[in-house]
Amino acid sequence: MRKTLRPVFKWILWVFLAQFVLINISGVIYGYKLTHFYEPALSAADEAPSRNVFIKTWRLFKGPAYRKITNEESPGFPYQTVQLLTKDSLSLAAWFIPIDSSKGTVILFHGLGGNKSNVLKQAYEFRYLGFNVMLVDLRAHGMSNGNITTMGFRESEDVKLAYEYVLKKGEKNIILYGISLGSVVIAKAFFDYNIAPSRVILEIPFSNLKKLIGVRGRMIGFPEKPFGGFVTFWASIEQGFNGFKQDTYKYAQKINCPVLMQCGATDIFASDKERDLIFKNIPTSEKKLVVYERAVHQPLLNADPLKWRQEVSEFVSK
Numbered sequence: 001m002r003k004t005l006r007p008v009f010k011w012i013l014w015v016f017l018a019q020f021v022l023i024n025i026s027g028v029i030y031g032y033k034l035t036h037f038y039e040p041a042l043s044a045a046d047e048a049p050s051r052n053v054f055i056k057t058w059r060l061f062k063g064p065a066y067r068k069i070t071n072e073e074s075p076g077f078p079y080q081t082v083q084l085l086t087k088d089s090l091s092l093a094a095w096f097i098p099i100d101s102s103k104g105t106v107i108l109f110h111g112l113g114g115n116k117s118n119v120l121k122q123a124y125e126f127r128y129l130g131f132n133v134m135l136v137d138l139r140a141h142g143m144s145n146g147n148i149t150t151m152g153f154r155e156s157e158d159v160k161l162a163y164e165y166v167l168k169k170g171e172k173n174i175i176l177y178g179i180s181l182g183s184v185v186i187a188k189a190f191f192d193y194n195i196a197p198s199r200v201i202l203e204i205p206f207s208n209l210k211k212l213i214g215v216r217g218r219m220i221g222f223p224e225k226p227f228g229g230f231v232t233f234w235a236s237i238e239q240g241f242n243g244f245k246q247d248t249y250k251y252a253q254k255i256n257c258p259v260l261m262q263c264g265a266t267d268i269f270a271s272d273k274e275r276d277l278i279f280k281n282i283p284t285s286e287k288k289l290v291v292y293e294r295a296v297h298q299p300l301l302n303a304d305p306l307k308w309r310q311e312v313s314e315f316v317s318k
Contacts, residue, residue, distance in 0.1 A: 030227075031234030034213060037068035037113070037140050037147050071117040071142050075135075077127070084161040086139065092158055093143035094136040094165075097127060104173025104198065105132040105166045106316075109159065109182030112151065112212075115142030119179060122301055129313055131175070136162045138185065151209055152184045153241040159189035163197060175316060177201040179299060180269075187251035194254070199316065202261045204297055207274035209246035215268050249274075249281040258286040260315040264295030264303065288315070 075097055082094040095116060106126040108119040116135035123133040137144040138155050149155070159176070166174050174197040178186040183202035189195050206212045213235070214228025236243040259282050263275050270278070279289045290311050295303035 028234045028238075030217070030231045031236075031238050033066065034216070034231065035149055035151065035235055035239055037066050037149065039068055039147075066113060068140065068147065069113065069115055069142070071115050071137075073117040073120060075120060075123070082134070082165065084136075084158070084165060086157055086161065090139050090145040092137060092139060092145070092161065094134055094162060096132070096134045097123065098132045099127060099130070101130075102132045103130040103316075104175060105134060105169075105171045106175045106177055107134045107136065107159075107162050107166060109136055109138065109162075109176070109178040109185060110141065111180030111182055112149070113141070117142070118299075119177075119182075122177065122179075122299070125301065125309065125312065126175075126177070126316070129316060131316070132171075134162060134166060138181070148239065150239050150241055151212065151235075151243075152181055152188055152246060153239075153243075155181070155185040156188035156192045159185050160193045160195060163189070163195050173198045175199045175201065177203070178205075179203040180206060180297065184248050184251070187248055187255060190254040190256070191251040197257060199258045199260070200255060201312065201315065202259060202278075203300055204263055204267055204269070205248050205261070205278060206269040206297075207248055207271070207278065209243040211274070212269055213243075249278045252278050252281045253283060255282050256284055258315070258318070259284060260288050260290065260311065262290045262292065262300050262308075262311065264297060264300065265291050265293045266295065267297045269297050 075095055077097055080096040080098070082096050084092040084094060086092065093116070106123070108116070108123055108126075110116055110118045116137045119135055123135055126133050136158060138149070138158050140146040140149045163174060163176070176186045176197045176199075178184070178201070180203070183205040186200060186202065187205065210228045210232045213231045214224035217227035217231065218224045232243040261279055261282070263270065267275070275289075279287070288311075290307075292300050292303050292307065301308045
């Protein structure tokens with residue numbers, strides 16, 4: 001019996017070993033793909049539909065190529081084009097839209113894979129409320145230089161540069177607004193650079209990098225676990241940072257100004273427990289959490305315009 005079972009156990013071990021190797025190879029590829037945005041011409045071939053089962057399987061194994069999406073829409077008001085230079089000599093593109101007799105300046109940051117035109121709708125709302133607005137393309141996004149994103153790790157510098165640009169204009173009332181990745185990098189800018197804006201609006205922040213990658217994997221056909229862990233590990237090695245320590249609640253511990261945090265009740269990137277953990281760790285006493293029922297991971301101005309306008313208007317006018 002032992003002689004009979006021994007080859008079976010060996011084959012089982014070999015199968016598990018082969019699966020482990022394949023998962024890691026896929027993790028290496030996905031880790032690279034998820035942190036790179038390709039010019040449209042380079043990724044178009046990957047998106048061409050195919051009925052071949054082998055091609056479909058290979059594409060699932062190696063992951064999709066994410067396009068670098070440039071701005072689809074320009075501001076409908078006169079604006080200034082601004083260039084910010086990072087310490088790695090990357091040029092960040094931004095729009096600055098001034099108004100007469102402004103109450104202050106709101107700096108807006110978009111989500112992962114987006115660009116500054118994605119927050120134009122919110123910018124118009126702030127402009128209507130009497131604020132100058134500045135919209136920034138994070139590195140590797142929109143019209144900014146680079147093709148590599150660290151999903152929030154190094155992008156905190158982008159927030160600092162925009163904040164300092166407005167500060168040097170003599171602005172006293174600076175409000176930071178971020179959606180998804182934009183809200184996470186704002187929190188990390190407090191953690192890394194001790195910035196001191198007047199107020200902050202964090203909209204649909206994701207809880208951590210591992211969860212973000214795991215859910216994105218589930219959306220394209222992989223189990224959230226262990227996909228999130230494997231890809232986070234390899235992305236960290238490839239980009240030179242520890243993705244397992246990218247927790248939004250830790251960054252939130254350094255925020256020292258009034259905060260409006262807004263979330264969707266059914267956001268798959270942050271559970272109720274994770275959302276509450278982020279909010280609990282914001283040390284300032286002047287903070288408010290607003291949950292939008294039936295809203296997913298989406299711009300909350302689109303989910304409930306009346307509620308968004310009421311909450312935001314009340315918060316920025318204090």
